[in-house]
Structures are given as C-alpha cells and as structure tokens.
Amino acid sequence: MxxxxxxxxxxxxxxxxxxxxxxxxxxxxxxxxxxxxxxxxxxxxxxxxxxxxxxxxHLLSVVPHGEVVAVNEPINQWRKNVDKIAQTPGVVAAAPFIKTQGMMQKSAALKGVEIRGVDVMLEQQVSAIASYITAGNWQDLARDNAIVIGAGIARKLSLQVGDNVQLLLPPSDAATRSGNKITQFPVPTKQQATIVGVFKFGGTIDDSQVFINLAKAGQLLGYQADEVQGIRLKVSDVFSAPQIVHDAAYSFDFYVYMLDWTRSHGHxxxxxxxxxxxxxxxxxxxxxxxxxxxxxxxxxxxxxxxxxxxxxxxxxxxxxxxxxxxxxxxxxxxxxxxxxxxxxxxxxxxxxxxxxxxxxxxxxxxxxxxxxxxxxxxxxxxxxxxxxxxxxxxxxxxxxxxxxxxxxxxxxxxxxxxxxx
Incomplete structure (x- = not known):
C-alpha cells in the first residue's frame, strides 16, 4: 500500500x-x-x-441450430422420432423436413432455389420464419401446391402473392429408373405452385430459400407418407449445438449425418x-x-x-x-x-x-x-x-x-x- x-x-x-x-x-x-x-x-x-x-x-432464429439427415434410407415414422429427439437434453423442439435443390421459373426467367418441405405447425416451433412474412400468410402453406418465397426471389422474378410459378425439381429415385435400367438423362419433375407468402429476413436467405408443405415435398421426391429426409433441432444453447446434435444423433435408430450451424454459418x-x-x-x-x-x-x-x-x-x-x-x-x-x-x-x-x-x-x-x-x-x-x-x-x-x-x-x-x- x-x-x-x-x-x-x-x-x-x-x-x-x-x-x-x-x-x-x-x-x-x-x-x-x-x-x-x-x-x-x-x-x-x-x-x-x-x-x-x-x-x-436473429440469424439463428431462422437458420437451423442443428439437423440430423438420413444417410441411406429415409427416416420413417417421423412423428415418433421427432418426439424422441425432442426429449434429448438441451433440445427445445424438433421438426421434420425434406429439402432439395431446384429451379423456379416464371415466364422465361429462372432462379436457382433451395426447396424445403416443412410441417407448417411444427416448423414454427424451431424457426421464426413466420414472423418475417411481409405479404401473405404462413398458415396458407398447408394448402396444396402452395409456396412461400424470399423477398430476393420475388424481386428477381417480379413475383407477388397469388402469382403462379413452375418448380423444376430433380426426379425421385423411382423416376430415374426404367425397369432395372437407370435412365442416363432423367427428366426433371415439373410442378405448378401458387405463391401464398413472401418473407423478408435479410442476407442471402431471401435470395435462395423456398418453402412448400411437407406432404407435397414427399410426394414430389418419392417419400412415403410417414417418411422424411431429416429432422431439424432447436437447442437451448446455440454455442453448445455441436454437442447437443451429437447426443441426439447417437440416441437415434438410423444412420444420419450430424449437421449444425457452426458448419454453415460458423464463419x-x-x-x-x-x-x-x-x-x-x-x-x-x-x-x-x-x-x-x-x-x-x-x-x-x-x-x-x-x-x-x-x-x-x-x-x-x-x-x-x-x-x-x-x-x-x-x-x-x-x-x-x-x-x-x-x-x-x-x-x-x-x-x-x-x-x-x-x-x-x-x-x-x-x-x-x-x-x-x-x-x-x-x-x-x-x-x-x-x-x-x-x-x-x-x-x-x-x-x-x-x-x-x-x-x-x-x-x-x-x-x-x-x-x-
């Protein structure tokens, strides 16, 4: 002192x-x-x-905290498996999804998009996307052939709620086969869709993300009624997401890829x-x-x-x-x-x-x-x-x-x- x-x-x-x-x-x-x-x-x-x-x-209110994605076979009995994963310590909620890459066409204009099939009600438990809807209504996604798009896509293709667009999706495994012979040049699946909502979140998500309902996505991509590609997780501590996703995946009955936000947006x-x-x-x-x-x-x-x-x-x-x-x-x-x-x-x-x-x-x-x-x-x-x-x-x-x-x-x-x- x-x-x-x-x-x-x-x-x-x-x-x-x-x-x-x-x-x-x-x-x-x-x-x-x-x-x-x-x-x-x-x-x-x-x-x-x-x-x-x-x-x-903000960002992680829309970007998945974590995902478990099927490796070989689709995840069946998804409702039971969603409930099982939701009981993992650290997991707040879980929701099924089917996603694929595709094209959206309006007249002669084309835009590459990521198409994500979701359950309209369960998706709101793991994502805040519904709160970013600026036109239309998220609940209308439950209608047949309904689609919700980002503001960047709407601006690029000059779209608004009520417009009809055409989706070009990769064919399902069944469609690529003719008997036992694999088709060398498979024809993409075409699907007419009606825009029921436009969301504005910010960043690149607005320019690439498209939502359709889970049942329609399964029908287009060859999934059975109780099958999904993966399950999305919302966790209590986003910085512990890798470990929580690891724990959830190891309690699972399927071979799955373990993905979390640190891989996609960790940079x-x-x-x-x-x-x-x-x-x-x-x-x-x-x-x-x-x-x-x-x-x-x-x-x-x-x-x-x-x-x-x-x-x-x-x-x-x-x-x-x-x-x-x-x-x-x-x-x-x-x-x-x-x-x-x-x-x-x-x-x-x-x-x-x-x-x-x-x-x-x-x-x-x-x-x-x-x-x-x-x-x-x-x-x-x-x-x-x-x-x-x-x-x-x-x-x-x-x-x-x-x-x-x-x-x-x-x-x-x-x-x-x-x-x-």
Missing amino acids: LKPLSVFIGLRYVRSRQKKGFSSFISASSTIGIAIGVTVLIVVLSAMNGFERALAT LFNDIQLVRLVMFIVLVLVIAVASFNIVSTLIMAVNEKKSDIAILKTMGAKPSTIMASFMFQGLMNGIIGCILGASLGILISLNLTEIIRAMEAMLSMEFLSADVYFIDYLPTLLRQQDVINTVTTALLMSLLATIYPAWRATKVEPAQVLGQS
Whole structure:
C-alpha cells in the first residue's frame, strides 16, 4: 500500500506540475491518449458483443441450430422420432423436413432455389420464419401446391402473392429408373405452385430459400407418407449445438449425418471473434503508447525535483517512500484517463445504435445493408466484464510506465545534488 506521506508528496507534485506549460502538456496528452484508447476499446467490444448477440438471436432464429439427415434410407415414422429427439437434453423442439435443390421459373426467367418441405405447425416451433412474412400468410402453406418465397426471389422474378410459378425439381429415385435400367438423362419433375407468402429476413436467405408443405415435398421426391429426409433441432444453447446434435444423433435408430450451424454459418462467429481479438490488440497498443508518455513526464519531474529528493533523503525518507511518491504521481494520469475513458465509452456504447442511425440520416447513406448482412443496424451490448478488463489493463500499463522513472528518483545522490546548488 502507498504510505500517506507518499500520497501527500505525489499530490503536491501533481498540483505543481499543472502550473508548468510543457510538463502539463505532456501529462495531459498521456491522460487524453489513455482516455481515448479506453473509450474506443469499450465501444468496439460492445459492438462485437452486439454482433454476437444478433447472430445468436436473429440469424439463428431462422437458420437451423442443428439437423440430423438420413444417410441411406429415409427416416420413417417421423412423428415418433421427432418426439424422441425432442426429449434429448438441451433440445427445445424438433421438426421434420425434406429439402432439395431446384429451379423456379416464371415466364422465361429462372432462379436457382433451395426447396424445403416443412410441417407448417411444427416448423414454427424451431424457426421464426413466420414472423418475417411481409405479404401473405404462413398458415396458407398447408394448402396444396402452395409456396412461400424470399423477398430476393420475388424481386428477381417480379413475383407477388397469388402469382403462379413452375418448380423444376430433380426426379425421385423411382423416376430415374426404367425397369432395372437407370435412365442416363432423367427428366426433371415439373410442378405448378401458387405463391401464398413472401418473407423478408435479410442476407442471402431471401435470395435462395423456398418453402412448400411437407406432404407435397414427399410426394414430389418419392417419400412415403410417414417418411422424411431429416429432422431439424432447436437447442437451448446455440454455442453448445455441436454437442447437443451429437447426443441426439447417437440416441437415434438410423444412420444420419450430424449437421449444425457452426458448419454453415460458423464463419460469421469466427469472424466476430477474430475482429474482436485484432481490435483488442491494436487498441491495447494505443493505450500502451499513451501510458508510456508517462515515462517522459516523470523523468522530467525527477530532473526538476532533484533538490527536493535530495532534501527528503537527508531528512531520512526511505527509497520506497520516494519511489511510491513518483509512482503515485504517474498513476494519477492513468486513473484520470481511465475514469474519463470508461465514462465516455459506457455512454457511447449504450447509445451506439441510435448514434449510428443519426449519422446515417445526416449523411443520407446506409452503413449496413440488410441485402448484404443479416441486420441493417449496428448492434451493441455493453458487458461489465469488458469495462473491468479494459480499465484494469490501462491501469496496469500506467503503473508499469511509472516504475523506471520512480526507480531513477531513488538513485539521486544528496551530496552531489546539494553540493552543486
């Protein structure tokens, strides 16, 4: 602990330094540099936290948390198997699906799509897609030949609710065979469909995803009434999805592929973590540069106060007292910088989304487009631990910067200094 005498001397030196122009400027620049570094680091970490939360709550509300997909034979008695998987620890809900790649045609225009056959009611338990319907009604998907498409597909093919389109699907296994002979050039299955809904989620999902009802998908692709291709899972902890899907698959009676969101969209989470790490390192270096300005400030203070140090030593002041006095003097820059930086960082982080929206309105431009990213705003989430870690790091760097100048102060020889005066 700092001795009261050390604190008293340190505060006296801080007040006297404020009256001297150049020393005061160097001291203020180090304080401002630390404050700016702390502010920016807190804001950046809050933005990264916001993106991470948006990934978990927004993107993964539509993207499957996990899937078990049949390897050889379709999954039969799907209702019983869905109930069985739903009982796996960590699984919130499960729903069947049949998916395939195909083409959508309107007049002469074609668009490649992923066709996903789903149970209209059970799908709502594992996906929030129904809440993103902007035209039409999700429940109408239960009708025969009904289809729900993404806004990107609707824009590409100039479609709206009520329009008729033609789906071109790969033929079923039975259709590719003629007796025991495999047809070399199988004819794609054609199916007329009526658009009953358009959803707008954002990103590439709007440009590729198409939903039809499960019974129709099974009929088109050659599945029996109680057969499905796979079962989709919704889990309680999205970051534990790989392990939960693994547990669910191993309790299953079929050979299945185990898929989870970290394979399809895990790169987004990895990108967030990489940016967080890089920005943390860069901004900590900024704080370090600002902190080590304290070195030059204290060295000047030691040179100016040599006679005072000599007098203190002749009066019996211990080296530890003198060293602590100068360390406290330098640490004040870090403390003030951290207080200012943390206060400003917290204030900006709590209002970051509104600040960016105001800037977008002022500049008449959009920083994040929903057509490219899965959100059209800059999210933010302030965490107490990030503030504590940032402030602690800045204070430790400030403290380290004071050690060498303070140690030099203890090496002042009273006889040499007082003999010259």
